[in-house]
Amino acid sequence: MSIYRGPYYSANKCSGFARPGNKALMSWYLGAYGDRGAANLGIYVCKSLGSGISIHGDGRACDLGTAPYNRPGSGWPAWGWALANALRLNSAELGIQLIIFNGKVWSCRYPDSGWRDYDGSDPHDGHLHVELTPSSAASLTVAKIQSIIGGGSSPITIGEDDMIGLKRGDEGEEVKALQYVLADAGFDPGEKDGQYGPKVAAALLAARRSLGSSATDGDNLTAAAYAQLLRALIKKQAPATTPPSSTQVAAAVAAYLKANPVKLPENVQFSGGTLTGVKAK
Template sequence: MTIQIGGYQGARSCTGGPTQGARNLVSWWLGAYGDRGATNLGIYNCRPVSGGSVLSLHAEGRAADLGTPVGNTWSWGVMDTFRLNSQELGLQCVIHNRRIWSSIAADWRPYSGSSPHTDHGHVELMWWAANGGLTVDRINQVMQGGTPLPPPPPAMPVLRLGSTGDAVRTLQETLNRWYPSLPPLDVDGDFGPRTDARVRYFQGRSGLVADGIVGPATWRALGF
């Protein structure tokens, strides 16, 4: 049971659909609380936050709106359990019933946004959870206080010119999300000259050494 502090990952661009981790969260939610009136109010929506101009995490498919009956007596406890186990679950923000928790601090604080969130909980996922690290089994283990969980997904591999495979595809997809106005990279799993140039471009703009090597610092800057 650990509260996630720090490492908030904001939205960069509209990605076109929900992430697998958010789908898994909604599936768990409906299975666990559907008989109490829980609903799915949506995951993907290319829009800014309500009443603001900053891009919502719904635009990256990393936020789920978990519908709750207004005035119920159980959803607050679930949302607080999300907060208390946010590091294990890969969560970075929960908003419910005029309260917000995010990874900038440990405790709840008043929420003054345009929606009071009295009919749903807004739950945001970190990238490792959104990319499939948050599974239904993982949620069940955490929420039921079961056996100790395995550690979060292993660190991404070091990549460079000439690398191939699924991690390169993930890198290419992520770089395309970061720079939607640039010509898209082919998501082919081949770390060629164009991917190398885009990595160096990203590193330079992120204050990193622009050496084209995608190691831990570059993965973290990309949101992993």
């Protein structure tokens, strides 16, 4: 376990692809944290950044999504910081040159300064931005990451703050995470304000009962039950509605005009679901 104190490698052109080491990091991450809401928020994208090219453009940066409801900027699970520190403290072995998370940055340019305030436009609240050195981006493997940090088919053990329990009256980002997941699964938790009140309790009880739980109230949620519920509700998210077809739209418009006759402007006609003679302003 050691901190990387080597040079920082910038990018001056786009590679056109994600480097194998970064693919390995993302693969490891999704395998280790998949049942906690981990998401792939991107590796390669060719874009300018200041006077140069984003490290994403060289295929050497990963965005590891930590928000269990995949809404960057809305919150993150407690394990996000534990993971960020594990990567920082093993950055020499892993070949990591920079990490940004929750408004903080660690960089090999200031290797022993710990986490400093990040003044970029995106605070990276919902994901870890992790950059690899060129050699690590070319050679890092899932097996190596597992041998250094752990992981694999089971989530990494990170201590007591892994996933906190919740109870009525609590507030904060963990509650907000729960509110978003409940809403996405079709259970109304009220305003997504991070407040564990009666609406959250009622939605939580309905969600747990729908999943086969014998729970009789929604006032408390242990750490283990919280993790299990997040996994189940993310799978149960309400499907997106299918937009109406053009034929359905035309029929609806025709039915409306029949029930509510409208005198159309001169030279404008409605036939077969299509308006003709309309000029755009």
